[in-house]
Amino acid sequence: MSVAGTNGRALPWALVTPALAWTLLFFVLPFIAMGLSSLTAHEGGALTLANYSQFFTNPSYWRAMVNSLEVTATVTVISIVLAYPFAWILAEQVPERWQRLALMLAVLPFWTSYVVRSYSWLLVLAQNGVINRALTSAGLIAEPLQLANTRLATVTGFVHFFVMLLTLTIFANLKQLSPSYRKAAADLGAGPVRTFLHVVLPLTLPGIMVGAFLTVVLCIGDYITPQILGGNNELVMPQLVMMQIGRRGDFPLASALSIILMAVVTVAYLACARWLKIERA
Amino acid sequence: MRAAVRLAAWLYAIAVYGFIFLPVVVLILFSLQATSFPIPPFTGPSLRWYQAVLSDARLTSALVNSLLVAVLSSLACVTLGFLSAWGFARFALPGSALLRGLITLPLTVSYLIIGMGLLVLFNWAGVPKSLIAAGVGHVVINLPLCFAIIYSQMGDHQINIERAARDLGAPEWKVLLMITVPVMAPAIFAGFFLSMTFSWDEFVISFLLTRFETTLPVEIWNLLRSGLNPKTNAVGSLVFAVSIVLVVLFELTLLRRKTA
Numbered sequence: 001m002s003v004a005g006t007n008g009r010a011l012p013w014a015l016v017t018p019a020l021a022w023t024l025l026f027f028v029l030p031f032i033a034m035g036l037s038s039l040t041a042h043e044g045g046a047l048t049l050a051n052y053s054q055f056f057t058n059p060s061y062w063r064a065m066v067n068s069l070e071v072t073a074t075v076t077v078i079s080i081v082l083a084y085p086f087a088w089i090l091a092e093q094v095p096e097r098w099q100r101l102a103l104m105l106a107v108l109p110f111w112t113s114y115v116v117r118s119y120s121w122l123l124v125l126a127q128n129g130v131i132n133r134a135l136t137s138a139g140l141i142a143e144p145l146q147l148a149n150t151r152l153a154t155v156t157g158f159v160h161f162f163v164m165l166l167t168l169t170i171f172a173n174l175k176q177l178s179p180s181y182r183k184a185a186a187d188l189g190a191g192p193v194r195t196f197l198h199v200v201l202p203l204t205l206p207g208i209m210v211g212a213f214l215t216v217v218l219c220i221g222d223y224i225t226p227q228i229l230g231g232n233n234e235l236v237m238p239q240l241v242m243m244q245i246g247r248r249g250d251f252p253l254a255s256a257l258s259i260i261l262m263a264v265v266t267v268a269y270l271a272c273a274r275w276l277k278i279e280r281a
Numbered sequence: 282m283r284a285a286v287r288l289a290a291w292l293y294a295i296a297v298y299g300f301i302f303l304p305v306v307v308l309i310l311f312s313l314q315a316t317s318f319p320i321p322p323f324t325g326p327s328l329r330w331y332q333a334v335l336s337d338a339r340l341t342s343a344l345v346n347s348l349l350v351a352v353l354s355s356l357a358c359v360t361l362g363f364l365s366a367w368g369f370a371r372f373a374l375p376g377s378a379l380l381r382g383l384i385t386l387p388l389t390v391s392y393l394i395i396g397m398g399l400l401v402l403f404n405w406a407g408v409p410k411s412l413i414a415a416g417v418g419h420v421v422i423n424l425p426l427c428f429a430i431i432y433s434q435m436g437d438h439q440i441n442i443e444r445a446a447r448d449l450g451a452p453e454w455k456v457l458l459m460i461t462v463p464v465m466a467p468a469i470f471a472g473f474f475l476s477m478t479f480s481w482d483e484f485v486i487s488f489l490l491t492r493f494e495t496t497l498p499v500e501i502w503n504l505l506r507s508g509l510n511p512k513t514n515a516v517g518s519l520v521f522a523v524s525i526v527l528v529v530l531f532e533l534t535l536l537r538r539k540t541a
Binding site: 011012013014015016018019020022023024026027028029030031033034037082085086089090093094104105106108109111112113114115116117119120121122123124126128129130133134160163164217218220221222223224228238241242245251254255258261262265266269 | 287290291293294297298300301302303304305307308311318319320321360361362364365367368369371372374380383384386387389390391392393394395397398399400401402404405417418420421424428453478481482483484485489498501502505509513514517520521524525527528532
């Protein structure tokens with residue numbers, strides 16, 4: 001489908017080269033630099049695998065990865081369970097002409113900074129915050145509960161964000177389903193529950209998987225939410241990475257930890273790859 | 282049975298909306314607090330903390346920095362994204378799928394790692410930390426989005442309009458500027474506003490790549506060290522308001538495309 005006219009092959013390359021060059025220069029090259037850095041010693045710069053072996057031998061580093069995986073898995077599962085019925089209600093129960101507004105409202109706080117969103121949850125969960133005040137004045141508790149600076153707070157902050165994201169992807173998927181599938185199932189004698197389990201749910205799996213993949217990538221790589229809401233009681237990988245840079249200026253170790261984190265995300269990507277395609281309309 | 286399902290659905294939806302809006306309502310409500318702590322009981326309404334934000338030179342200059350970085354990086358994103366989308370959609374290039382994959386690859390990597398990589402590279406190359414460095418990082422994260430949005434909207438029906446213009450003797454640059462850009466305007470604007478939103482809200486790349494002059498989310502982060510403070514509520518509410526404006530603009534450009 002060449003429509004190049006008189007310019008031959010030069011024009012198309014001139015069009016795509018700037019974006020490719022940008023990606024190579026500021027995405028691929030930094031990644032190579034990070035890879036090289038991860039193989040050097042912090043002191044002296046000699047070639048070494050010590051930064052990687054530290055991860056496997058230092059129990060606190062290992063622990064951070066386990067924490068990251070546990071938090072990410074918990075968040076992903078809770079978010080899907082909460083978001084699916086919500087998306088279904090928006091797509092099936094809300095009248096057609098209100099759906100756009102209902103969806104826009106449902107994801108409004110999605111569009112704010114991680115920093116602001118996490119701070120807002122801190123206001124809710126703090127020692128003298130909204131929840132503790134409400135429970136105390138209702139006489140349900142005598143002493144304020146420790147809600148902030150816990151894993152519960154981190155998970156709450158994350159679930160809040162990812163419920164919105166998954167609602168978007170699942171809603172979009174539900175709206176694409178042709179009603180004829182359900183009619184066919186009903187004609188063949190399936191009740192609403194069977195229709196849902198055997199027809200609707202499998203057909204909305206792509207929406208769930210796209211949302212779940214985004215959740216895993218964004219959740220496991222986020223520094224802000226665990227830092228603001230979880231505090232320093234138990235560290236996750238991004239906190240560990242930032243700590244190497246901030247406190248010790250140890251770029252090689254931070255690089256090695258980043259690459260290990262990225263390897264984990266790559267596994268998640270490969271697991272979901274067939275659902276993640278950008279196609280031309 | 283049906284009525285019970287409906288009732289349960291409504292209650293569930295209200296509970297989820299409540300969960301989604303709880304922190305936002307608390308943030309905005311206590312930004313109007315008259316006293317010095319953003320915790321119950323509510324003592325406002327008062328605008329004193331908004332005045333405090335607007336008279337804080339660090340915050341106002343960070344706000345201007347954030348807008349500058351967002352606008353300039355988004356302009357770069359849509360320019361690079363549009364040109365490459367056009368190139369890939371209109372011409373059969375060898376290795377096209379692989380190269381498109383390369384452009385969208387940064388979408389699968391977390392901001393922290395992109396920021397780390399640039400920090401190591403710039404550190405090694407002797408590039409000092411600056412707003413420009415952060416802007417470069419913002420282009421890295423948003424270029425794949427702009428490319429994907431614009432590329433996905435390059436339908437085959439537009440090829441015919443371009444071909445007609447060429448047949449009538451228009452040179453390639455004229456086809457691009459007078460046919461393709463106007464036809465693709467909704468996708469270009471959608472990409473622009475989405476990039477603006479993500480750049481405006483972005484924290485970790487700016488945190489790693491700037492030093493003295495920085496963006497608003499990083500300044501808010503610095504404010505957090507002083508604990509809960511209604512001033513932080515006020516500046517947070519302002520940040521949120523700007524994001525909403527950008528998202529509404531994004532939605533409107535998408536809507537226009539659908540009705541067009």
